[in-house]
Amino acid sequence: MKKRYLAPFVMSALFFAACGGGDKKAETTDKTTHENSAVDNSMVSPGADKPASKGEQLMAQSDCKTCHKEEIKVIGPALKDIAGKYPNTPENVDKLSDKIIKGGSGNWGEVAMLPHPNISKDDAKEMVQYILSIGK
Ligand code: HEC
Structure with missing residues (x-):
């Protein structure tokens, strides 16, 4: 019986572990789904056919979209x-x-906002460049 209650805990522990150190692993999986799925892409930015900029790709590979969407406050x-x-x-x-x-x-x-100690300053700048280019 106890196991039933353990599962969510283990999953959230994994989630936090992934955020803290294993970002790279999540990135690879994310990227694959992103590239293979037109549906996923159109949900993030409706009607956007233009190739994703480096900053946009970096954001898609990180956890940003959990808390930030292009058009609406999350x-x-x-x-x-x-x-x-x-x-x-x-x-x-x-x-x-x-x-x-x-x-x-x-x-x-x-x-x-959660800290992102694994993101390099250069990558963070790419993301900011992408964010600040939105709607301009
Ligand atoms: C846990 C949720 C969460 C995640 C994940 C997250 N953010 Fe944020 N972000 C926030 C919140 C909340 C704020 C507003 C902070 C404030 O009030 O100063 C914010 C603010 C920002 C700002 C504006 C900062 C300012 O001082 O005005 C930028 C740029 C930003 N986030 C980029 C990112 C990027 C890029 C990522 C992914 C690497 C990311 N965020 C991931 C929650 C998040």
Whole structure:
């Protein structure tokens, strides 16, 4: 009987383990599904036929989409709202890529973004470039 209650716990433990250290594994799986599934792609960005930029691909391979969608606020702000708030300047790209790596709250509300210590500064900048290009 006890096992029934153990399963969700084990699964969430795995989830957090994947977030902390094993991002790379999740990336490979994600990428495969992404490339093979037109349906998945059209759900993320309706009607977008253009090839995904590097930043968009990096975001698809990470956990960003759990909390951010392009058009609507989920747990984090909508990507197009972030694009609307920050002009694409080197200072903003630098500040926002640090925020992705370190996490934190305060600019949009009380809810904090998880830190992403495994993401390199360069990759974080690619993601910010993609986010800030949305709707422009
Ligand atoms: C656990 C949910 C969660 C995940 C996962 C997440 N975010 Fe966020 N993100 C948030 C929240 C909440 C905020 C608002 C933080 C604030 O109020 O300052 C935010 C804010 C941001 C901002 C704006 C920061 C600011 O200071 O205005 C950027 C850019 C961003 N996220 C990018 C990303 C990227 C890229 C990823 C994937 C690597 C990601 N987020 C993953 C929840 C998340």
